[in-house]
Amino acid sequence: MSIYSPHEGREKQELYEWLKNFDLEGEWVILGDWNMVQRRKDTAGPTTLLQGFTQEKWRETEQKWQLQDMFLMSSEQKGPLFTRQVVRGDRLDQARLDRGYITRGGDWISAVKCVEHDEGEVLSDHIPVVIDIQLMRRGGRLNRRKGTYLKMDVDTLKNECRKNRVKSAWQSGWTLSQDPIIAWELAWGKVREEYKEFRREDKTKLSRLREMQAELGRARENISTTEEMLELAKLEREVKERETLEASIIRRRSRVNWIKEGEASTKYFFKCLKAKQAQDKIDSLWDQEENLITNEEGVHDIIYDFYTELYRQPELEVGTEAESRQVLSLLKNQVEEEDNMKLIAIPSAKELPFGVRGE
Incomplete structure (x- = not known):
């Protein structure tokens, strides 16, 4: 004007x-x-x-x-x-x-x-x-047609530490030059370097996942002291973190492979993947003293004692002690083999919609 x-x-x-x-x-x-x-x-x-x-x-x-x-x-x-x-x-x-x-x-x-x-x-x-x-x-690119903002992926947004690292890299790049064009290139260069570092960290974590899973299986079979239980709990958390990371990487890679098939195919793929990874069993419980119980007999005793105490409560109107014992006799000490096979079986493709939509 x-x-x-x-x-x-x-x-x-x-x-x-x-x-x-x-x-x-x-x-x-x-x-x-x-x-x-x-x-x-x-x-x-x-x-x-x-x-x-x-x-x-x-x-x-x-x-x-x-x-x-x-x-x-x-x-x-x-x-x-x-x-x-x-x-x-x-x-x-x-x-x-x-x-x-x-x-x-x-x-x-x-x-x-x-x-x-x-x-x-x-x-x-x-x-x-x-x-x-x-x-x-505002926020970056010198282009009227394609204004670009700094967008982070979902996994980075969920990780507060990584989110702050990306923000810090983006801001530090803008302080390196008075020329906005050069500063924008430097800022994006800093962000790209940070994401490369994330990938290196993830690769290092996943390199030991299979080894840690095997180690976790051996640790569950040989627990005798409280210190070993604490170490087992720590190992379980580390394995869970790496398994979650592996699942997110599979999701990113599978999106590239399945994008040509359309959104419906991608959703079906993740339903099958989720069903395949699911495990329907209890392998450990914390007792009232906050001790981690991992052996089958201990887990059984905790569940059995819980229901025993539950049925003894007066509001259940069970009646006499003899009647209480009669009710408890109806509870089986363990699931029959045939029922257990049904519980741990992987759902078929035809069964998935019924389980997801509750049909």
């Missing part, structure tokens, strides 16, 4: 009011002869300093559109501060009248790299101003 501001105060006020109410979305670049300055040190001789109601009107416009003075934004200022030089007798009058403003509305922010002045002779009494302006998407 090109502006030529009048000299008279009331006309200035009308211009500022019009700019304040101007209906335009997005980023503005406003250049022109404003015939005004805001600081007394920016003018000499015949002053055009904004004062009173005229200054108030300008401040309203400036605040609404968050106008930024390009000269003050410049990271590399070249040339004189004053843009108007007039010889009046033996005195040189100077005033900063040619102004450039950028608004900060919407998603765009602006970067002024350089403000230069042409010292050559011109017919006008103003010094020509050349301004190098760059528009930058």
